[in-house]
């Protein structure tokens with residue numbers, strides 16, 4: 001988790017810096033990520049604010065989530081039965097990536113958006129397939 005928090009410090013998101021770290025069963029680190037703009041999309045040119053009435057100007061249209069980056073940055077092709085440490089409980093889109101990658105466990109530090117339908121949907125999927133989270 002400390003590594004996930006260290007990665008989060010690299011995020012340019014002024015509101016929520018999120019980090020993720022994937023480890024195997026021997027606790028070897030396989031992938032690290034943080035929430036950031038896609039490669040080549042300048043942190044200075046793309047929006048870091050929320051704009052719910054115009055998604056074109058909303059950061060959520062652009063930001064790659066920490067979990068996605070950790071999975072894409074992995075240095076091992078097989079993440080089956082691995083664990084992901086995350087600063088923030090994964091959203092539904094990250095939950096899908098986590099499940100499809102074969103990860104079996106999510107350890108999170110904050111569940112500050114637990115009231116949001118996307119987080120409830122993530123838990124619903126984890127519960128359905130037996131991904132543990134704590």
Ligand SMILES: O=c1ccn([C@H]2C[C@H](O)[C@@H](COP(=O)(O)O)O2)c(=O)[nH]1
Pocket residue numbers: 013015016017018034035050059063064065066067088089090091094
């Ligand atoms: O599963 C997730 C969910 C969100 N994030 C990132 C995306 C954004 O940069 C922030 C959330 O911003 P708020 O202003 O707090 O809504 O967190 C992520 O990396 N992984």
Ligand SMILES: [Zn+2]
Pocket residue numbers: 065066067090091092093094095
């Ligand atoms: Zn997400």
